[in-house]
Amino acid sequence: MRRGAATHMTPQRIAQIEHDQGLDRPLPQQFVVYAENTLTGRFGISFVTNESVTTVIARAIWPTVLLVGSATLISTFFGLWAGIKGAWGRGSLFDTTSLFGSLVLYSAPEGWLGMILLIIFVGTFHWFPAGQMSSNTGQTGIANVLDILSHLFLPCMTLVLGYIGEYTIIMRSSLLEVMGEDFVMTARAKGVPDRLVRRSHAVPNALLPTLTLVFYSFGFILGGSVIVEAVFSWPGLGLLTYRAIQDLDYNVIQAVFLLFSLAVIAFNLAADITYGYLDPRVREA
Numbered sequence: 001m002r003r004g005a006a007t008h009m010t011p012q013r014i015a016q017i018e019h020d021q022g023l024d025r026p027l028p029q030q031f032v033v034y035a036e037n038t039l040t041g042r043f044g045i046s047f048v049t050n051e052s053v054t055t056v057i058a059r060a061i062w063p064t065v066l067l068v069g070s071a072t073l074i075s076t077f078f079g080l081w082a083g084i085k086g087a088w089g090r091g092s093l094f095d096t097t098s099l100f101g102s103l104v105l106y107s108a109p110e111g112w113l114g115m116i117l118l119i120i121f122v123g124t125f126h127w128f129p130a131g132q133m134s135s136n137t138g139q140t141g142i143a144n145v146l147d148i149l150s151h152l153f154l155p156c157m158t159l160v161l162g163y164i165g166e167y168t169i170i171m172r173s174s175l176l177e178v179m180g181e182d183f184v185m186t187a188r189a190k191g192v193p194d195r196l197v198r199r200s201h202a203v204p205n206a207l208l209p210t211l212t213l214v215f216y217s218f219g220f221i222l223g224g225s226v227i228v229e230a231v232f233s234w235p236g237l238g239l240l241t242y243r244a245i246q247d248l249d250y251n252v253i254q255a256v257f258l259l260f261s262l263a264v265i266a267f268n269l270a271a272d273i274t275y276g277y278l279d280p281r282v283r284e285a
Contacts, residue, residue: 017044043255048247053255056240061259063133064236067152068218068225071159076214079164083171083210088198090176099172102165110224114158114231121154128154131233155232162224163217170213175206208278215271219264 018024021044022033037043043053082102086095105113122130129135134147178184179202187197222238229238237256244252 020044038258044251046244046252047249048244048252053251056252057237057255057259060235060237060240062236063234064222064225064229064238067155067159067229067234067236068221070152070156071163072214072218072221074156075160075162075164076167078160079167080171080207080210082164082168083173084175084198084203084206086168087172087175087179087206088194095172098168102168105161105165106169108162109227110158110162111227111231113161114155114228117154117158118231133235151234155228155234158228158231159221159224163221166217167210167214171206171210174209175202178202178206181205208275211278212271212275215267215274218267219260222260222263 015024021037022030025033041054045051046053046056049056082098086092086098089095118130121127129151131151133151134144135151139147184197184202187201188194192201225236226238226241228234229236230242233239237259240252241256243249244256
């Protein structure tokens, strides 16, 4: 802690913080104090801003919710659509192209994708702002919303491109597997139109593993947002984490990692509950 706070606080202030957080006590007592503070949401103060860690995180959480939420919705929608269209037209030009593109995007690191988008859309064409969440020009109303959306576009598209390929591949694979099931073959043999077979029989059953993957991958999207927010200076939890690590702001680091862990656990639990609700076989077991 002394290394992280050395350039920002006096020795007296450091000693006071160590006393408040129980760091001057024996190790077992330190653990008890840490557990009590964690359970009650008292994470101390930031060594950099001298603000409450809770205040610092509260200020950064909503930009991350906006970024990750938008990217998840967009990548899920278009990933499922591309997977369904590709599987149903297996071997078509669209299927081949989308599968190749998905494999390329799935293999590309988010940080690299972000830098490529910056070079193209900011450095070359100057279509979008380079970073931050807004221009801070005091705009209000629709002008402010459009300003935020213009800043959101590139980091959001970076995360979308990073995960749309995975969703496309999984949805395509799942639907191809379901298309070979007896109930789909029977429906086709009875003369049920392909569109109805796809909408009412094949797709609902193929969605199960893909939707659970969306929940499970939320933790990876949060991890990817750290790099993306750092690339675009997006003022969310990812950039906060990056700067806290640079500044050795241990209180902020601990609180953010705990928040990320709780979010991953919550979404994994939501995935299990959702799968059990959608799949009667799991519910009966």
